[in-house]
Amino acid sequence: MKQLTVVSGKGGTGKTSLVASFAALSEDTVFADCDVDAADLHLILKPEIVKEEEFKALKTAELDESRCVRCGLCIENCRFDAIHEFKINPLTCEGCGVCEYICPQKAITMSEKV
Amino acid sequence: MKIAIPTQGKGGLDDKVSSHFGRAPTYTLVDDETGEVKVLNNTSHHMGGQSQPPKILYDAGTKVLVCEDLGLKAINLFDELGIKVYVKACETVGEALKMYREGQLLRAEPGSACSRHTYRKHEHGGADCGKGKK
């Protein structure tokens, strides 16, 4: 099994176009669009969707205000500046789990996100 | 002594050596004294699980890793763990072991390893293949 990866330093150089051309010319080949920020290959190839799977990766912290006594340990220890005024910003949270570990009231739980 | 070989499928002597060490679905472990063959599943984060492939091999008592190729960071880590790495293996596990025993493989060590600059097609007998080498 041979794997060919198409990369470039610069964006917009024509990776997707090149890969799509290979797809048009090849048989029995699997194409993986790894540009997960903005996957475009399917726009050219117009494939039929066979299967969609949820991808769960890092967790996000959630704070239960009913248990919170506002001691501030979570805010002090969050390296990502994700907790402000006892509200957790899910976009900034990197899912490390330090706040859950450090909270003396067990007010924070980590859960998986898609 | 236990020898580990990353394998493409379900593992075993007839399975093919995987080109990717970290993302091989299985690692075939062969005890070259007893002949016992064991298959370890790659449960590392590369396969959606936890932890790292070197730990899987180290915990199983691996002393030698035989594979097609390996990145510099991994070569350094295995050196620290006291596991010898031999590269340029190909074909099946059985054949790779034969290449190892006949000294046809290249020992990869931190100092001697150089980073790849060009892709060279894997041709049996060529620069990247241990098969048939003396």
Added chain:
Amino acid sequence: MIISIASGKGGTGKTTLAVNLALSDPGFKLLDCDVEEPNCHIFLDPEELGRREVTVKVPKIDDSLCDYCGRCADFCQYNALAVSQDVVMKFPELCHSCGGCALVCPKDAITEQENRVGEVVHARKGELKISYGVLDTGQAMASPVIRQLKGEVKGDTLIDAPPGTSCATIEAVKDSDFCLLVTEPTPFGLYDLKLAVKMLETIGLDHAVVVNRDGIGDNKVQRYCEKKDIPILLRLPYDPQIARLYSEGIPFTQHLHEYRSILKNLLEDVRRR
């Protein structure tokens, strides 16, 4: 005022726009946050004023205290540590520097040490101040370099963001006052623009669109912007002269003076919003 310039798609013209905007108003500092492959300085060939290393904290284990309990590895969400019965394996490129391993270690065997990941460069071209970050080759995470770069530059700033919609882009554009999304009028431009708009809506950042290479492709980007009520503040035409100057690494406003006032007006327009 901080204006960021982003896009979903790569190669749409962010850097070209950012550089030419900065040249039209040197009251703005130019910040190149595309730290994996900064290009602004290639257009400008500035005089370097200084550079500073960017480091992140990674765990250091004291072997004399460690008993290989593995709590650190169990805690680590990023698989940056693996512990066997007599050895700790470290994978620093995966470490997010959260400090968790040091906190959970029952033997206090873990301290943090600084690990270099890149650098920040400050430079000048005439009146224009430009700073850029460079992520070391092989490093996986751009955000720490972007964070330090932004931290070292104050005042009115134009930020050239990395393409895409992930961590690095969000790190670059967040906390700016306004974001210009550069796109091209093609199916890819549209698809990636939608993703970028979604990202900006999620972080609540005010934005408008700049269409580059106007004249090619179709009118779907136009229709999308109308539907979403997103203003298109500028259309740069598909112009072989602009393309030629770009390919030679020359900012087009240096030769095509007619664009200078157009770009200056764009900045005024954004300032008013």
